Amino acid sequence: MGEKEELRNGDYVAKKPKLLKLSISDPEYLLASEFSHHEPGTARINNGSFGCCPESIIAAQRTWQLRFLKQPDHFYFSTLRPNLSKSRAVVKTLINASDLDEVSLVDNATTAAAIVLQQVGRRFSQINDTVVMFHCAFPAIKKSIQAYVTRAGASVIEVRLPFPVNSDSEIIAEFRKGLSKAKSNGGKVRLAIIDHITSMPSVLVPVRELVEICREQGVDQVFVDAAHAIGSVPIDVQEIGADFYVSNLYKWFFAPPSVAFLYCRKSNSSSSTMHHPVVSHEYGNGLPIESSWIGTRDYSPQLVIPTIIEFVNRFEGGIEGIMARNHEQVVKMGKMLAESWGTSLGSPPEMCASMIMVALPSKLCVTSDDDAFSLRSHLREKYKVEVPIYYRPPNEDDGENEPRHKDGLITGYTRISHQIYNKVEDYYKFRDAINQIVENQQVCKMLSTK
């Protein structure tokens, strides 16, 4: 293979060598240089939750922080705004937005959701206003809907995401069903929230098609929650066609915590009525400007974006190369695990990006969210494997189509991620840990540490 070779090359790597002779893509090299701060000995296969930040970027961030502390007034008056514009320009190019005014930088997707939902809430007029979302939308999004939509008197329709899923058409069919239901009481669908890549369980959703269907069906506005997208899949906001699109840069795009971009289509007239909930003297000057000053705070994560471009361009193929290799590896590792455990994948390879769901042996008896959490904690504490576990409740509707394993119904899945610092050993460690637990005849309920 090339495994042994990689390790040998790794032996020759000095702490911080100059780039070129050694492949920067080599995880051994990266672990020694850019990710030496990662906890050694932990198989970190959960990039999806909190992302990662290379030391080059941390160093760049510190430089910005120090510049501010050195002479903050000068920084505020002369440095901050032009450099935020530079960052926004980089993002604009990355996502193919047509206008710089369409790009705002905020803390994270959760903040973007508050912005979009506050605006939508202001537009509710009739009694039968409805918002449509996937049932597996990120918990923060669900609560945001409670806070801004339900509280304002509108109703919510949840679209079931089929899982495990076999094709885009399954998702599209469910989505059409959900939209019909939302329109059935004669109300207006004010907003559709569509995940580009769902969080748990993780699946790559055919957003372009779903947005088209929304337009067809007269949905007022479409918000794509693409928290995981940038650095995972190519993004073209013209193609996707949504009104609002948000993605976190600290998950798969190497930014420090935390920064995200919120794209607001200019041709949507309500874009000019979007406001950041934290109001400063910039109120009314447009969301990008409002977001660029929400009081004194550390804006350094937003300022390092041009440096991140430099970083990814050191890799073969730049960010595209990174995305392709992550995808290839995560599929390979997913298949390897499924084979070893005698289980299956949660989606076909083409319906995932840098993360994939792998079914867990049913002998583990994952029967609740608590069980999933216990297993996750146990893996972290006993085996030093960091990976999220998902409890998939049995669905009466599915009948014989329920996912099965040689030993029974599958109710637990794991979401593995692959990022540039991952090695195959990380996944072997996980494979072996699960096999050990099964061999020990342990079930989740036994693993509860409290």
Add this chain to the structure above:
Amino acid sequence: MASQSHPYLNGDSNTHIPKKPKLSSLSSSFITEAEIQSEFSHHDSTIARINNGSFGCCPSSISNSQQHLQLQFLSQPDHFYFSHLKPGILRSRTLLQSLINAQHLDEISIVDNATTAAAIVLQNIAWSFAEGKFNQGDVAIMLHYAYGAVKKSIEAYLTRAGGHVIEVHLPFPVNSNEEIVFEFRKALEKGKENGRKVRLAVIDHITSMPTVVIPVKELVRICREEGVDQVFVDATHGIGCTDVDMQDIGADFYTSNLHKWFFCPPSIAFLYCRKSSQCLDLHHPVVTHEYGNGLAVESAWIGARDYSAQLVVPKVFEFVDRFEGGIEGIKKRNHENVVKMGQMLAKVWGTNLGCPPEMCASMIMVGLPACLGISSDLDTLKLRTHLRDKFGVEVPIYYRAPKDGEVDLVTGYARISYQVYNKVDDYHKFRDAINELVGDGFTCTLLRG
């Protein structure tokens, strides 16, 4: 410097027993002048930094602690999230609770800055209007000198929801608390006209520009007497600047930034919400799975981000305790020094202070020579830039428009700050810069066009 009695060598016999005495002599275990300068050696040494009020400061030992926390997160973020974050925030909140004398820990939430706190309080007001709890036209009172962001927040959340805003006009220069109380009562009366209800009073503890310490305790009492629903004290400059005691002040909501005068890195503030308040359905505008678990818990998780500024608070308490008298000692010395420097400047320039010494804390307004011809807000910005670029002095300037009938008046005031890293030389540099401008016949018209 020699003529000024060194603040750190006053052998105060009431000092507490130092934690780690290095020598047997009295005060040597407190932080030394050299150590202080070292803590702030990252400050631009070419600048006389007399504007602590705007962006505060952060000692390098705190920055280092913060970096350590940031690395801890990056090292294993899941573990950090599940095991360290919540207890860390709880620790910070507990320390703050005792610092400000709040009765219940639940009353303390940590947020980014006072601007965020304002959004939280005012968003709740907006819901009250939307949900019919308040009537269209119900009133909010605020000071005319309220901070720009707070004014805009009131516009965004209150006016937009159908509320009516009344501004309290404050005299400036100001001579006594009575002047402020008088204007406040007038505004309250106006607010209650035609049977309207005054739903909220927003009162600065220390106004920003021009800066003055407001008699908040008395104004809160008047609010209660006059049946104002709720009182929100915006004490952006509160902690580390003036006395902050929640029982004493008695407001419903109180917010203060910790990165201004309490040595925290940018940015962190606390929002205090009195438990006995009628309306406790406050929410952070950024909603996560913690929604509904109380503001303090909601604020402790608003999505993945860097919480290190909030977690470093215990280290800041340790830092402050290295000074003689702790934060009380720092406040006292800052106040004494800023008054002294203000009086020195006013005397040299032949101008006046913006308020009597007892109405300021660690900042004071000093009149600038009238011949400089400051006649607009734009002039103040340009003059400030000129002072920064040409003279290496960082200080904000305020334009005080003349009223009818006033002539030959001081129209420009500088807001000078004093913090532990400041030296007399900083103010001499400012003094000399202005003297040079005056000597050269400089006026602000030269900066226009």
